[in-house]
Amino acid sequence: MKNIFSLIILLAGIGFFYACEDNDNIVLQQPESFVLNTPKYASGIYDLQHTETIEFTTSQPDYGFTAATLYAVEISLSQNFAEYATLAGSYSTAKFDISAQDVAVALVALHEVEEESNYPVDPHPLYVRLSATISGSKVSPVYSNVITLPQVLGYFALEAMTMPEEMYIIGNVAGNWDWNSSTEMIPVWGSPGKFWAMQYLGQTGDGGNAEIKFNYAKEWNGNEFGYNDVTIGEGSDGISGNDDNNITIGNPGWYIVVVTTAIEGRGYTFSVDFLPPYVYLQGDVNGGHWGTTDEAYRFAIPDLSLGADAEFVSPAFTAATAADGGIRASIQLPGHEWWHTEFMVFDGVFIPRGAGGDQDRVAGTVGQRLSINFTNRTGNIE
Missing domain, CATH: 2.60.40.3620 (Immunoglobulin-like)
Incomplete structure (x- = not known):
């Protein structure tokens, strides 16, 4: 038994020794470059308006170990990349597809044209390189070689319109x-x-x-x-x-x-x-009426003589509500559920739900009222 125990200790020591050696050998290197491969069909015409994606393959930069590498694609109209555009997104594999539309949108900016009539109508060379970084690190980017796509036919592509997020x-x-x-x-x-x-x-x-x-x-x-x-x-x-x-x-x-x-x-x-400036209590504090527009649960509208710095005051709560039920209040817009425009007061601050998720709950007792100053975005429950 003693010999078996000694052998276990010896093997554990050898494993620890090699583990230490392995750790000593893991040294982060800063590579000078890495290889972006020229696509198989690079000699053909890339008609971006009638192409969905372009495939690229690359080798990983030699950091001295296998690292979680992120690649970004950069394009330019000049081989020296005096001016270039970085396409949206990043890629974590050595083989990936980029959006032809993203390339076309970036080319509009690189060509510096503001009208479709001024956009080049003939295919032209496009230069591509990758930048590589280690995910989650502060290691400086590494750049690949530059490849040439000899015949790229772009079009006057504009970024998709999106709705405003503020008003x-x-x-x-x-x-x-x-x-x-x-x-x-x-x-x-x-x-x-x-x-x-x-x-x-x-x-x-x-x-x-x-x-x-x-x-x-x-x-x-x-x-x-x-x-x-x-x-x-x-x-x-x-x-x-x-x-x-x-x-x-x-x-x-x-x-x-x-x-x-x-x-x-x-x-x-x-x-x-x-x-009309109608605000309503909803749910437990008004006896369980949800989505109501009943005048009985409507806030009092302040007199105009008080000006903008005035409070809307709710009817008295007719039922107590624990924090899991909560005081609820809203306006009501045609075609919408009441909770699409709900809001609450937290520690004296008016906070609307807006486009976000469900709000925390605030408990209330019978006889309390909710007051809101919509101009100053304040309020209280008392």
Whole structure:
């Protein structure tokens, strides 16, 4: 038995010795380059408008060990890569396909053309290289050799239009024409490009009507839009335009302002609705009524004389609710579920659900009320 135990100790020691030697041999090397292979059909014409993908194969850079390598594709119109574009995405295998459309979009920028009539109509050489990095490390990128695709036929490809992710209201009573004080609208859940805001549109201090514009960026950049640029929804009484293309509110008051975006060609179209400022308690705290628009569960609308810095106050809760049920509140937009536009107050801060996931729950007791200042985005439960 003693001999067997000694043999086990000896073998364990030998294994530890070799493990140490192996660890000592793992030294990160910084390779100078690696090989990007020329595609098999490189001599043919790559017609990007009628090609889905282009296949590339490569060898892994010699880091001294097998590393989790990420490859990015760079293209240029010159062999020295004086100017180049990096295509979107990265690849973790030595064989991968890139999108021909991504190449075509990048080529439009490299050719520096703004109109389709100026885009080259003949095939031309395209130069390609890879950059390699080790996933999760700070190791400097390594660049492959440059290969040539002699005949690449591009086209005037533009990036796909996407819906705006933000929207702002500015005006004489909405930020005083200062984008830093403008109203940030709230995304409607499940409806990209659609936004809402509870907005005070009373008269100005000198008795003038409220005037507003919109933009999906928080700045004067030429994309702001007003009365002549939108479709005003039916039932929006008293709405008109003026010489500055502002939307003028003929009937002062609080409104739920809704902007709905659509993509048309290479641009956006907008419709704007001005809805009554109705806010509702939902669910457990009103006795289990969900999706309600019953006036009994409607928040009191503040008097206009209080101005924008006023609170909407709910009816008293008629039932207690534990944190798992929670106080729930929302506005109600036509064609939407109530929870698409719900919100809650957390530690005195108004937080809408927006396009995000389900919110945490807040417990309430009988007789409490929920108050919300939509202008300052604050509130309380008491």
